[in-house]
Amino acid sequence: MRILSGVQPSGKLHIGNYFGAMKPMLDLQQQGEAFYFIADYHSLTSVSDPATLREYVRDVAIDFLACGLDPNKAVFFRQSDVPEVNELAWILSTICPMGLLERCHSYKDKTARGFSPNHALFAYPVLMAADILLYDSDVVPVGKDQKQHLEVTRDLAIKINERFGDGTLKLPEPRIQEATAVVPGLDGQKMSKSYDNALPIFGAQKKLRKLVMKIPTDSTPVEDPKPTEGSIILQLYKLFATEGEYTEMIAAFENGGCGYGDLKQRLFDAYWNYFEKARDRRAVLEENPQQIDEILNAGAEKARQTARVVLDRVRHAVGLV
Numbered sequence: 001m002r003i004l005s006g007v008q009p010s011g012k013l014h015i016g017n018y019f020g021a022m023k024p025m026l027d028l029q030q031q032g033e034a035f036y037f038i039a040d041y042h043s044l045t046s047v048s049d050p051a052t053l054r055e056y057v058r059d060v061a062i063d064f065l066a067c068g069l070d071p072n073k074a075v076f077f078r079q080s081d082v083p084e085v086n087e088l089a090w091i092l093s094t095i096c097p098m099g100l101l102e103r104c105h106s107y108k109d110k111t112a113r114g115f116s117p118n119h120a121l122f123a124y125p126v127l128m129a130a131d132i133l134l135y136d137s138d139v140v141p142v143g144k145d146q147k148q149h150l151e152v153t154r155d156l157a158i159k160i161n162e163r164f165g166d167g168t169l170k171l172p173e174p175r176i177q178e179a180t181a182v183v184p185g186l187d188g189q190k191m192s193k194s195y196d197n198a199l200p201i202f203g204a205q206k207k208l209r210k211l212v213m214k215i216p217t218d219s220t221p222v223e224d225p226k227p228t229e230g231s232i233i234l235q236l237y238k239l240f241a242t243e244g245e246y247t248e249m250i251a252a253f254e255n256g257g258c259g260y261g262d263l264k265q266r267l268f269d270a271y272w273n274y275f276e277k278a279r280d281r282r283a284v285l286e287e288n289p290q291q292i293d294e295i296l297n298a299g300a301e302k303a304r305q306t307a308r309v310v311l312d313r314v315r316h317a318v319g320l321v
């Protein structure tokens with residue numbers, strides 16, 4: 001089974017990214033041949049400063065390795081190190097109806113949020129389809145927000161196979177994480193890099209603690225029971241706690257006598273401790289930038305070998321060779 005997924009280097013990774021995308025990817029690397037990549041071409045639609053893009057790519061690479069990506073198990077690479085993906089994207093474009101892209105939410109959402117409506121933003125799902133189809137992927141773990149892009153990918157593969165012969169492209173299956181559907185941000189909205197409401201996976205202790213303390217709460221007096229329904233503190237705590245710890249936390253809310261400051265401190269401790277090992281590994285990796293490059297280069301070489309086989313098959317099927 002080949003598992004493939006990508007993450008855009010468009011900012012500091014947060015715990016929404018971790019529970020929604022990274023953790024499922026890391027868990028799956030045990031179950032098959034994983035291909036995981038840093039979607040830097042995709043990020044060009046949102047990051048315009050070259051130095052910033054380089055920094056984000058490096059950070060995402062370090063974050064993934066620190067969080068447990070094992071380069072001996074998973075092929076880990078940068079999207080742009082396999083430029084063949086653009087050729088497949090072009091071929092897919094030639095059979096992609098405009099209506100299919102016009103229906104995609106992400107283009108509408110992003111332009112509504114102020115992104116300039118350019119061609120790359122519109123064609124984004126075609127490049128994503130190429131990412132997936134170029135590696136004969138079986139399973140693609142993604143968050144709910146990417147579900148529609150997987151449907152586009154399957155549609156395009158079906159169209160290619162209908163026109164150029166069965167077996168030209170392999171049909172992938174999405175693996176959507178329903179359980180951790182949406183991690184709330186500090187303000188209760190969906191946690192996102194662009195809403196200024198995120199808890200990053202990594203950062204200085206003082207800064208992260210301050211963020212947790214910023215979570216808005218009501219004015220229930222210390223001694224009174226606190227409402228559990230819709231509590232952001234509880235929803236976030238649940239991600240880090242064992243079942244027993246979570247039950248205790250509920251009791252602390254319901255029994256009263258524990259102020260919001262204390263409850264937030266418990267949340268902070270759980271969050272900080274959860275990433276302790278990853279933080280230690282990250283510190284070591286930061287001292288060895290050369291090792292990161294070696295891992296990504298070796299990954300690119302392996303990815304490229306697979307990509308060449310698939311692209312040759314497609315080039316032949318469509319009549320380019």
Ligand code: ADP
Nearest residue numbers: 016017020021142143181182183190191192193
């Ligand atoms: P952001 O909204 O912060 O820009 P991205 O759109 O880059 O995040 O998301 C990358 C992946 O991380 C998504 O496909 C999704 O699976 C996951 N993800 C992002 N935010 C959340 C969240 N709040 N809850 C659960 N998963 C999330």
Ligand code: TRP
Nearest residue numbers: 004005006007008039042128131
């Ligand atoms: N669009 C995905 C996101 O924003 C990132 C991505 C690009 C991706 N290519 C992919 C994910 C291929 C899975 C498979 O999160």
